[in-house]
Amino acid sequence: MLELVGSTPLVRLRTPGGENAAALYAKLEYLSAGGSVKDRIGLHMIEQAERDGLLRPGGTVVEATSGNTGAGLAMVAAAKGYRAVLVVPDKTSAEKIATLRGFGAEVVVRRSGLPAEDPENVFNTAARIAEERPGSWLAGQYDNPANPGAHYATTGPEIWRQTDGRITHLVACVGTGGTISGTGRYLKEVSAGAVRVTGADPAASVYSGGDGRPYFVEATGHVRHPETVEDVWPTSYQQDVVDELLPVSDREALLTVRQLAREQGLMVGGSAGLAVAAAQRVAAGLGPEALVVVILPDSGRQYLSKYFNDAWLLRLGFLDGEEGGPRVGDAVASAVREEPLPYVNRLSTADEALTALRALRDLGLPPVAPAGPCPVGPGRAPTVPELAGSLSLDVLATAVAEGALKPDDLVRDHLGAPLPHFGVGERADTALVELEESGAELAVAVRDGHGVALVGRSALRALL
Ligand SMILES: Cc1ncc(COP(=O)(O)O)c(C=O)c1O
Structure with a gap:
């Protein structure tokens, strides 16, 4: 079993760059025994821990992981007779979690998007479990030299050969x-x-200069929660090796994923789409003498409910919808251009939030705003995961008048339920039915994963 880790093939990709483009080859890491690039580090980190005496027979492997490292560790642990406890964020796809359980691992699910200092976030939970359970060893892929070491010993030499x-x-x-x-x-x-080495990075990731807000391509880049005090980068990321970083939007990555499956027969995950989008930019114009290799970390079969699911893509505004009847985007066409979505930081005081909501009312806009953990600012459209709740002028003003909330209190403990959201490409008639059934008056219209405007029942009705 363990001999089937790595040794993955290279396959030539077609590139859109024409005669001036370099040859582009993809390294198919999903053909490794456990299904991803992370098998290599699962094996290498465990064997290093055995050599260092940190992991002994009957011991337990513990890790915080978005799934693939967990699968690599769980597979190797199963083959070698160790137990595995894996802590995953709740945004991890159901398929990945089922895989870990399939290998016999214990899976602990924790909320995603908690600041680094929160004791309940995935990393602090894993560290606590490793401390409390006798015979445990924390793999610590973010700072374990055996993580880059696995690729230095295997992936690099394979590509060279x-x-x-x-x-x-x-x-x-x-x-x-x-x-x-x-x-x-x-x-x-x-x-x-x-x-020359190029990093492909989600556009919002802090590695390539983004503000660290959440995005939809899983398992790559670096998110920074606005309440995290100190942003720590992994020591497994050795920046001196990387010559440049190319930011790639969620839309470009996800559309590339679908294109690779439909036009080249390669069904790969979101980070592979992101890497190929960047590699195509690198290859274009380099000339036919150059040879570009791009690493495709895992298979698209782990993401059937997301990247290969039209309903999921439509709801997040990554698809434009079919021609024909009116769509949600038609109801907000003017608002999208002229008004960024009003948005209140959940760390605002009641006073600040009331001022913002009164300003909306005075503009003739609905005095209701989504709320979440991002800073307020012009043009700062929150992503869907940031739409953590809502605030309404009526409810807030009443709470202050009745003394339930003082003007200096933070609004975070007084948020209403999040507003429903619809992608701009969704049909207006079905969105209206769903909005009515939800009981809400307003919904957030979403394009490319970001809220762009509020849309009410009457605006949708007017289109039909
Ligand atoms: C699907 C996928 N893509 C990309 C990465 C990033 O690879 P690395 O952690 O080696 O930088 C991971 C890591 O978990 C992954 O699971």
Whole structure:
């Protein structure tokens, strides 16, 4: 079993760049035994811990993981007779969680999007479990040298051999940074510095200069919660190896995923779509002598309920919808252009929130706003995961008048339920029925995963 980790094939991709484009090859990590690039580090980290005496027979492997590292660790643990406890954020796809349980691991689910200092976030929970359970070892992929070490020892040499030393450019995602650091370092050393290394990064990720707000491509990049005091980057990410980082939007990554499946027969995950989108940019114009290798971390079959599900994509505004009847976007067309979605930070005081809501009323807008953990600011459209609740002028003013809330109190403990949301490409008639059934008057219209405007029942009705 363990000999089937890694040794994955390279396959040539068609590129849109024409004659001037470099040859582009994809390394298919989903063909490793456990189904992802993370098998390599699962095996390598466990064997290093055995050598260091940190993991002994009958011991337990513990890790905070978005799924693939968990599958790699759980598979290796099962094959070697260890127990595994894996802590995953609740945004992890159901398929990934079922896989971990299938390998016999215990899965602990914790809320995503908690600040680094929150004792209940996935990392602090995993560290606590490893401390409390005798015989446990915390794998710690973010800061374990055996993570980049696995790629230095295996992924890099495989690519060098498979391309007969002709590789000129490497493109990979950056999550823990293990893949790009280990593979990139090996390829730079063996080529005397000739191989250029590009990181593909979600546009909102802080690695490439984004503000760290949540995004929809799973398991790569680095999110920063606005309430996190100190933003710590993993030491598995060795920045000196990376020559440049290319930001890629969720839309471009997800549309690339669908294109790869439909036009090239490759069903891969969101981070693979992101990496290929960046690699196509790198390959364009390099000339036919160059040879670009892009690492595709996992299979699309883990994301059938998301990236390959039209209903999911439509609801988040990643698809424009079919031609024909009126769509939600038609109801908000003017608002989308002229008014950014009003939005209140959940750390605002009651006084600040009342001022913001009265300003909306005075503009003739509904005096209701979504609320969540991002700073308020012009043009700062919150992403769907940030739509944590809602505030209404009536409810808030009454709470202050009755003394339930003082003007200086934070509104975070007084939020109403989140408003429903619809993608701009969804049909207006079905959205209206759903809105009426929900009991809400207003919904957030969403484009590319971001709230762009409020849309009311009457605006939808007027289209029909
Ligand atoms: C699907 C997927 N893509 C990309 C990455 C990022 O790889 P790395 O952590 O080596 O930077 C991961 C890591 O978990 C992953 O699971």
